Amino acid sequence: MTNKTYNADLSRRHFFSKAAAAAGMAIAPGVFLRQVHARPAEQAATSEKRWGILIDTDKCAKGCDSCVTACMNENGWGEINNSEEHSNPHQKAQWIRKVTVKDKQTGHVQSLPLMCQHCENPPCVDVCPTGASMKRADGIVLVDKHTCIGCRYCMMACPYKARSFIHEDLEDQKVVAPRGKGTVESCTMCVHRVDEDGTPACVEACNADNHNAMYFGDLKDPNSEISRQLKQYGGEQLRADLGLNTGVRYRGL
Amino acid sequence: MAGLLALPFTVLAGDAPAPEIPKAKEKATEEYGCVAPVEYMRKNHMDELMHKRDDTLREGIRTDKFSLAECINCHVTPDEDGQFASFGEDEHFCSTCHNYASVSVDCFSCHRDTPEDTDYRHSFNVGNNPHHGKMALKGNKLSVETLKVLTEGDQE
Numbered sequence: 001m002t003n004k005t006y007n008a009d010l011s012r013r014h015f016f017s018k019a020a021a022a023a024g025m026a027i028a029p030g031v032f033l034r035q036v037h038a039r040p041a042e043q044a045a046t047s048e049k050r051w052g053i054l055i056d057t058d059k060c061a062k063g064c065d066s067c068v069t070a071c072m073n074e075n076g077w078g079e080i081n082n083s084e085e086h087s088n089p090h091q092k093a094q095w096i097r098k099v100t101v102k103d104k105q106t107g108h109v110q111s112l113p114l115m116c117q118h119c120e121n122p123p124c125v126d127v128c129p130t131g132a133s134m135k136r137a138d139g140i141v142l143v144d145k146h147t148c149i150g151c152r153y154c155m156m157a158c159p160y161k162a163r164s165f166i167h168e169d170l171e172d173q174k175v176v177a178p179r180g181k182g183t184v185e186s187c188t189m190c191v192h193r194v195d196e197d198g199t200p201a202c203v204e205a206c207n208a209d210n211h212n213a214m215y216f217g218d219l220k221d222p223n224s225e226i227s228r229q230l231k232q233y234g235g236e237q238l239r240a241d242l243g244l245n246t247g248v249r250y251r252g253l
Numbered sequence: 254m255a256g257l258l259a260l261p262f263t264v265l266a267g268d269a270p271a272p273e274i275p276k277a278k279e280k281a282t283e284e285y286g287c288v289a290p291v292e293y294m295r296k297n298h299m300d301e302l303m304h305k306r307d308d309t310l311r312e313g314i315r316t317d318k319f320s321l322a323e324c325i326n327c328h329v330t331p332d333e334d335g336q337f338a339s340f341g342e343d344e345h346f347c348s349t350c351h352n353y354a355s356v357s358v359d360c361f362s363c364h365r366d367t368p369e370d371t372d373y374r375h376s377f378n379v380g381n382n383p384h385h386g387k388m389a390l391k392g393n394k395l396s397v398e399t400l401k402v403l404t405e406g407d408q409e
Contacts, residue, residue: 045313136313144310145363171339173365175322180363195313 038197050120050139051189051247052219053203054226054235055112058252059213060206062100062111067214070205071096071115074190076174083170093164093179095187096202101253110253113202113214116141116162116187117238118247124154124163133184139219139247140189150182159239162186189247219247272349277327288318295350298324302360321360326368340366 039045072078077093084092096115102108118141124133125141132148135141143154143163155163163186166179173179176192190200203214217226229235235249281288288294289301301319308314317323328346331337338344340361343352347366351358360366 039313041315041317043314044308134311136311138313142310146306146310169362173363175325175365175369178363178365183363191313192315195315 039195041195045136045138045140045195047137047139048220050219051194052118052139052217052226053189053200053248054215054229054251055248056213056215056251057110057112059211060111060113061211061213062109064111064209064211065098066205066209066211067113067202068096068098070201071187074174074193074201075177075179075188076172077177077179077185081170081172081179083172084166084168087167091165091167093166093185095164095185112250112253114160114162114238115202115248116158116189117160117244118187118189120245120247121243123157123159123242123244127153127157129153136191138194140191140194141186142188142191143184143186145178145180145183145185148183150184152184154184158186159242159244269353272343272353274349275328275330275344275346277346278330279327281323281327321364325364325366329367337367 068078072080072095075095077095096113099112099114101110101112118135118139120135120139122133122135122141125135127133129151130147130149132144132146133141133154134144150165152163152165155161155165163184165184166181169181170179177188179185190198190202193200199216203216206212206214215226215229217224219227219230221227222231229251230249233251235251236253237244237246237249238253277287280286285291289297294301298319302321302324305319306321309320329337330346332344338348340348340358341352342348345366347358347361350356
């Protein structure tokens, strides 16, 4: 018994010393060069990173939907995959949508893309009865369709209406985005691209169209473009009052 | 009695020829051909895939070994016309054995069953899986008699 306690203590101390070393590295970012290499394929995602997207609503062009189209092309939903022939447009999947908001007092109209906000405290994960709704160590919120039973609690819990349910058999899915009947899905922050050091399709398309309204990067790296932008100009969370600490931030709202 | 019982089994065994398994596109390893010895893969592929799926989705580990996408890329090959069989058809690599052994697979209700950017030879919905609407009850329609019993029954 005594032995056991001793061992537990040792490993605890070991853990703390390691944690302190890791924290030290993070505290002095300027000393180290920024990591430019992709995480090796055999290495798991860690909480040393937290991926986020910053959206500048002033730069987001009204009537432009290149982020939505890019997402469809990348992940094979919407017009790209017309498998759900009996469903109406409101029932069909919407991983990302363009929303127009108007200030009734001033008449100021803004346009912005809305998708899964990749919360730090995701309500969809809280309510999931099977553990299918999950957050990866690096902050990306996903649905594990292997265990999703299609109960749609997460759809009700999500304050951003970010999730969709597949009602019918699908065919011709993309390799990178398996989707199927009876499961819930949402924006994956293009996790397959992120794992290969890439940028989500929506951000890439926005930049390609020279709108540059979206920044993608590591929120925990103070030297990343997104962190510098957030530090200098700020960025709001949608429904910050809910305390979800979203990974997607908006500026100019 | 024993003879009577044995008869149907002999007939069945005679009726189902061993499946012809399509050749893979290339050798993943020189040593085994596949990523592991063939005997091991035949017996354990489902466990390896199950293990890999959690690693990949939950941890972000994206190695090629035991990745379903890589299995499909290598094993699902085109016919003479350059077209690909979809899961459920006997010519599809997974179906050859799974149809023979009558073991259903859920992978392809979500996962793509052919390499990316390939055309299906037929529609996806072949086979007889009651969970999937368009496939349901194709060869399994209720007979007229059964329907009659079900709908008209004794209702006095």
